Amino acid sequence: MISNRVRTFLFHAGAGTLSVLWLLPIALVLLTSIRTFDDVASNGLGSLPGSFTLEPFAQAWGEGGVGGAMLNSLLVTVPTVLLSLALSAAAAFALSRYEIPFRRSILLVMLAGNLLPPQILLVPVAKLTEVLGIYDTLTALVIVQVGFGLGFYTFVLQGFLRAIPNEIQQAAVIDGAGPIRIFWSVILPLARPALAALSALAFTWVFNDLLWAITVLRSGTVMPVTPALLGLQGQYVSTWNVIAAGSVLAAIPTVAVFLRFQKHFISGLAIGAVK
Structure with missing residues (x-):
């Protein structure tokens, strides 16, 4: 018989894991949007940001x-x-x-x-x-x-x-x-x-x-x-x-x-x- 404490831990662990999986693509898009093209091209989409710029927003809003x-x-x-x-x-x-x-x-x-x-x-x-x-x-x-x-x-x-x-x-x-x-x-x-x-x-x-x-x-x-x-x-x-x-x-x-x-x-x- 699983105790209430164990059930609570399993619930929070499962909910936390699902939340991370849900938020991960959103975080990836947000981080990619503030990186320069050279940074993304050199290090890849999955790497940590090595730059910060708001120029992509201006390009997307105007030229895009x-x-x-x-x-x-x-x-x-x-x-x-x-x-x-x-x-x-x-x-x-x-x-x-x-x-x-x-x-x-x-x-x-x-x-x-x-x-x-x-x-x-x-x-x-x-x-x-x-x-x-x-x-x-x-x-x-x-x-x-x-x-x-x-x-x-x-x-x-x-x-x-x-x-x-x-x-x-x-x-x-x-x-x-x-x-x-x-x-x-x-x-x-x-x-x-x-x-x-x-x-x-x-x-x-x-x-x-x-x-x-x-x-x-x-x-x-x-x-x-x-x-x-x-x-x-x-x-x-x-x-x-x-x-x-x-x-x-x-x-x-x-x-x-x-x-x-x-x-x-x-x-x-x-x-x-x-x-």
């Missing part, structure tokens, strides 16, 4: 086009997240708080849409954007991201909204509030943890997306940051410090958003666990 690509990503991600959550919150409110005919079937259809492999939809989506005249524009990417994320966000939010006691809504009705006022003043404030958790997830998914970006976009001037990193690898084939610096720059917005919404994200997961 990461700066413009990050702006394109933000121009896609921010409207996509706001529009997706606004539409999904309204749909989830209607589906969870009112007796809508076939609402269970509607939710199942929304969920089934997210289970389709995106690879089989690449050509139809590209052709549809061409027919609509929005191919190779950021607008096309926003519409595609909203369309394919709406079902999942609605499905998740309606689960949170169903847990809100009906007495709260009934009290608002007695006070004379209509559906719009109830949605805006009662439901949305109560759903803030769920919305914050979904905002962090949606921002990460959309900002880091590659598949839909290369499907509906063609010009380099409108490419988001993830396709731009692929181009950076082709432009700086063996200049690993510049490629690493571009990867670090691309990760900053998602890390910042997660840290900003970390408190709400954890509380939103806790609510889901209690349900």
